[in-house]
Amino acid sequence: MSTHSFVLNGKPVSVDCPDDVRLLWVLRDLLGVTGPKYGCGLEVCKACTCHINGKAFNPCAVPVSDIQSTDEVTTIEGLPATVGKDLHPMQEAWLDVDVAQCGYCQPGQIMAAVALVNEAKAAGRSVSDADLDGLRNVCRCGTYPRIRKAIEAAAAQM
Ligand code: FES
Ligand code: FES
16 A cells, blocks of 8 residues: 555645556545446546546556656546636537537546647647548547547637
8 A cells, every 4th residue: 555646726735645556546536526437447438537747648558656846637527727717618518519418428538629629739830631530539429420529619718
């Protein structure tokens, strides 16, 4: 058992658990942050997508011992605060387009979409169709057309 510390949604957190516990279970079971969903545990479905230091990653595949004390982990719960609003523009667009069906994949979809748009903007370009094709988050309800529409709408506001 070791103590693991990092920054979660802007606040320092510490947990005591074995080194090999995956970060997704630290978030969900030890810290009660349940926005990141469990789908596969194999870095395939992307339902657990969060950000680490602003980049998308999958905490189901990361042992907590790989996280440094200075690492900033952001989940869907902390996303609005990254822009100082009640909702992030991506979440506003999601509501405008009425993307969600069952909702299970949606936190991961939104986190992946925000990272994608931020990455494109940092590179000085717009999100392209190829970028959208590269998103690998699985949606069992087939909301993909609405996801694309929402990302395009949000990108104009980000
Ligand atoms: S649960 Fe993390 S990628 Fe599927
Ligand atoms: S909205 Fe149901 S899995 Fe995506």
